[in-house]
Amino acid sequence: MWEEGGVFPQVIFEVLSPSNTAAEMRRKRAFYEHHGADEYYEYDPDTGGWDGWVRAAATGRWAAVEMDEHVSPRVGIRFAVRDELTVFRPDGRRFFSFQEINERMEAAERQVAAERKQKEAAERRAETERKQKEAERKQKEAERKRAVTAETEAERLRALLRAAGIDSNASEP
Known part of the structure; x- marks a missing residue:
């Protein structure tokens, strides 16, 4: 099913395109959540906005996260809102x-x-x-x-x- 050695991706980064609909994005999020992805992030290049969901340990379901100063549990990158959202590597260097x-x-x-x-x-x-x-x-x-x-x-x-x-x-x- 997946090229990563049969392992479903644990972290998803989705870049929206003008053709994406809200319903389509809800279906994608439900699909990824159902198949076990721990984190899901959407980036809208038109607005520069980011949204994120992380699997909550208590419920096993995704919960929306505040992106400012959010650190990805899986990959350790940090999101910070300045004039625009900025993403930092685990070593602190900015992407x-x-x-x-x-x-x-x-x-x-x-x-x-x-x-x-x-x-x-x-x-x-x-x-x-x-x-x-x-x-x-x-x-x-x-x-x-x-x-x-x-x-x-x-x-x-x-x-x-x-x-x-x-x-x-x-x-x-």
Whole structure:
């Protein structure tokens, strides 16, 4: 009957949708109570309201609970009414709302995108620097080759002058 090893759920959290009717929700609560669930909580996302029922030890029947500062006997979470109902983990940390989760997810996505852009910019800068260094290396190599060529040409011309009996190192009278 149930995917949890054949064990009926002990705690039910029901999120209402616009199509849910009051009669349908009463039938669901009766079904879950009849089948042994110890706790049942309904959340209405349109109003932000929570309602809860917990099995009373004395009667074995569900009793409605005041949600402000209610602590789930089974899972240990605490409900607190502030501007809206807030749910706390057993360790006291607050559960984030759907809006907060979405905002955090969007912020994380923006951060990832910004980091990706920074990385791409750094890669472009590194590539530009690499190209500049390569251009400088080629320029130095070209200058070295020109110097070697000029020295070779100067030596060739000195050899021609010597062959013609002209001393290239002599100064004019």
